[in-house]
Amino acid sequence: MHPLARILLxxxxxxxxxxxxxxxxxxxxxxxxxxxLFAASRVQLLRLLRRTRWLLVVLIIAHAxxxxxxxxxxxxxxxxxxxxxxxxxxxxAVRLVLLLAGLALLLAYTTRPRLIYAxxxxxxxxxxxxxxxxxxxxxxxxxxxxxxxxxxxAHWLDALRAPIPDPGTPVSYRLxxxxxxxxxxxxxxxxxxxxxxxxx
Numbered sequence: 001m002h003p004l005a006r007i008l009l010x011x012x013x014x015x016x017x018x019x020x021x022x023x024x025x026x027x028x029x030x031x032x033x034x035x036x037l038f039a040a041s042r043v044q045l046l047r048l049l050r051r052t053r054w055l056l057v058v059l060i061i062a063h064a065x066x067x068x069x070x071x072x073x074x075x076x077x078x079x080x081x082x083x084x085x086x087x088x089x090x091x092x093a094v095r096l097v098l099l100l101a102g103l104a105l106l107l108a109y110t111t112r113p114r115l116i117y118a119x120x121x122x123x124x125x126x127x128x129x130x131x132x133x134x135x136x137x138x139x140x141x142x143x144x145x146x147x148x149x150x151x152x153x154a155h156w157l158d159a160l161r162a163p164i165p166d167p168g169t170p171v172s173y174r175l176x177x178x179x180x181x182x183x184x185x186x187x188x189x190x191x192x193x194x195x196x197x198x199x200x
Contacts, residue, residue, distance in 0.1 A: 003110055003118035005184040012191045013102040017095050019199050025094065032101045038108075045104035052100065056093045063089030116141050117175045137175060 020028060036042045049056075061081075064072075069084030071077075106115075116137050123133040 001187060002178055002180050002184040003114040004121045004180070005187055006106055006110055007115075007118045007122065008188055009191050010102050010106050012195050014099055016195050016199065017098045017102070022091065025091075025098070028098060029094065032098060032105075035105055036101070040108040041105050044108040045101055048100045048104055049097070052096070056096065059092050059096065060086070060089035063092060112144060113141070113175055114178070116144075117178065120175065141175070 017025070017028060036045055064081030064085040067082055067085035067088055069082035071080040072083050072086055073080045110118075119140070120133050120137040123131060123136060127133060
């Protein structure tokens, strides 16, 4: 499948997760859970959840104390979160986890050069406004490669004190072009139909 089709499918998944009512959200959660029986997607999801764990906690706490309602623990008085706030925070956290689950699938089964090529293709309409998508793709690819292979210092102060590396010879970045096929259009059409049925 074309990498651009995969990104568009994830965008449709994000819309469905954001707009779905709680009963449908449960079905989406069960459907996405089956995909994580495979090690590759499971590792990606655990990595994403580890990086966003504090965001999930903040979302739940912020909703719990910001939304008015019945006190969850009346004995605490003003310090008690509301039941409605806890419910809204948990729902928001579930939506975020499902978004990350879809992203984990995308990252697990699509290589980085293919993702960059998909973004390169997706940015084609922006060239009418002077956006250089070739420079964007090259800079993004080289930056991600450097971030992956750069030595990680033991302390953040060491990173600030480290000298700026000399690039030396110019570095090139190559992407393999992929053709959009009829099956990609069929998958996108099926995804749109499913999305329409889910939101109807």
